[in-house]
Amino acid sequence: MLLANLLRRRCCSSLPLLLGSVVVLWFCSSLHVAAAGSKVEYLPGVQPEGPLPFELETGYIGVGKLEDIQLFYYFVKSESNPNIDPIVLWISGGPGCSSFVAMTEELGPLLFDVPKNNWSLPTLSLNPYSWTKVASFIFLELPVGAGFSYAKSSKNYTATDVETSYHAAEFIRKWLEDHIQYQSNSFYVGGDSYSGITVPMVVQAISDGIDAKFKPLVNLKGYLIGNGVTFKDVNYGDTFRTARGLGLMSIEQYTSAEACKGTDCVDEFGPLFTGEHYYWPNVIGEENDAERFRGYNVHAFDRHLIFKAALIASRWMNHDNVLEALHVRKGCGEKWAKCRIPLHYERTVHDSRPYHANLSTKGYRSLIYSGNADVFVNSFSTxxxxxxxxxxxxxxxxxxxxxxxxxxxxxxxxxNMTYVKILGSDHIAPTITPADCFIMFKRWISHEQF
Structure with missing residues (x-):
């Protein structure tokens, strides 16, 4: 019964919850409520100006008790053949980071340009290495509180790892109900950073729904995770080994760090490779930052964008014209933030390896990739x-x-698990080495050999 209730999330709530939902919804604009699948044809600031050269829709889908949880998503159709290409549900890490970050800083069709000043609306250009060239992507704002996703009952709604996984499973079944033309497409789940915990749990929840014959059946094929957190305990030996390999520590410092135990090690040695001393790897190869984009007006590895990305994105996302273009509900949820800090969230699962092991028995494919210059979620540990x-x-x-x-x-x-190390890359690999990561994804999703 517990499993069925978690999967369906159809239970009736108490009267106080219902009344609370009514009160909160009263403040939401009834004139600008997006139905699932609202098409977005124009976005302010996108260069070149005019209709978007890719197909985008946004919307909310309600999940949980009385559909109290309203999850916001961005659906970008494959630029190749969306009728048969795979679909990837992408969940950013944090927990609580907006999936819009992945759509515009990592692997999606847009990238923010270097701002000309601090008062005009930021602009965006096309990403020549967007993964949407070979697959459709649903960028989901998960968990509740991330991006524009919200709870009708309370702005302080606290979700857990397990509950969030079943929210995602219910979301995709409802999304496929509204998009019946994609029910036969191969389906994957992807994410990075903290989503190393979230993604295998979501895949497990979807798989449980398939076993329970919940309709529509999801044509689940596998999942992919980049530089993903896998367990709670940090192997500081691997952290310092990575830092030493990158030349961030002297041999004397490394020897002292090896003898250090516990969190005091990070307090003592962490400042050597964090903050202003943070290591940014050089891109491997002869192409420089401008040439590797072959004339496109994008700068994915510009240091200014990396350090100022949250501020730039917030200025754009919270502009009234942008909110209207994206069909965001007025008065619902909170002001958009790149990562919701603090987030009302309870981390209840501290090791995702059992989920990987269980999913392996079901034959699902998986891609685990890691930038070799990521110090904390490092490739040695992965x-x-x-x-x-x-x-x-x-x-x-x-x-x-x-x-x-x-x-x-x-x-x-x-x-069916493939591990890939990417040289010269870091924690969010598609931001640092976009061309290499695009080829990696294209080969894996197309069942090509590396």
Missing amino acids: ERWTKSLNYSVIDDWRPWLINNRIVGYTRTFSN
Whole structure:
């Protein structure tokens, strides 16, 4: 019964909750309520001006008790063949970071330009390495409180890891009910950073719904995670080993750090590779930042954008013309923030490896990728836990190449899990090495060999 209730989230709520919902909804604008699938043809500031060169829709879908949780999403159709191309449900990390970040700073069709000043509306240009060139993406604002997602009953609604996973599972079933033309498309779930916890749990919740024969059935094929948090405990040895390998610590400092135990190590040595001393890897290869975009007016690796991204995006997202274009409900939820801090959220799962192990028994494909210059969610730790699942290696450690250039290393396990290391990349790999990450995704989603 508990599982059925979690999956369906159709239970009736108490009268106080119902009355609270009515009171909150009274403040929401009834004139600008977006139905699921509201088309967005223009966005202020997008260059070149005119209709968007890709198909975008936004909307809210209610989940949970009395559909109290209103989840906002951005759906970008594949620029290739959306009728048959895979669909990826993308969930940003945090928890509480907006999926709009992935859509405009990482792997989506738009990228913010370097602002000309601090008072005009920021502009955006097309991303030549958007993953939407080969797949459709649903960028979901999850959990409740992230981006424009909100709870009708209370702005202080506190979700948990488990509840959030079932919110996502219910969301995708309802989304497919509204988009019956995509019910046969291959379906994947993706995310990065804290979504290393969230994504396998969401996949498990969707799989549970399939086993329970909930309709519509999701054509679930697998999932992908970038530099994902996998367990609560940090291996500080791997952290300092990565920092030493990047030249951020001297041999003397590294020797002292190895002898250090617990969180005091980070307090003592962490400032060596955080803040203003943070390491930004050089992009591997002969292309410089401008040339690698082949004339496009985008600067994905501009340091100014990386450090000021939250401020730039907030100025754009909270502009009245942008809110109207995106069909955001007025008076509902909070002002948009790149990452909701603090977020009312309870972390109840501290190790996602059991979910990976269980999903492997069901034959789902998975791509686990990691930038080698990520100090904290480092590639050493990711290599270690993928190997700890104890599946045999069917394609052992070897370089993967683009245009005869080594851009990383990879291995594939017998449980359909592929691990990929990306050289010269960092925590949010598609931001730092967009061309390499696009090729990586394209090969994996198309079942091509690395």
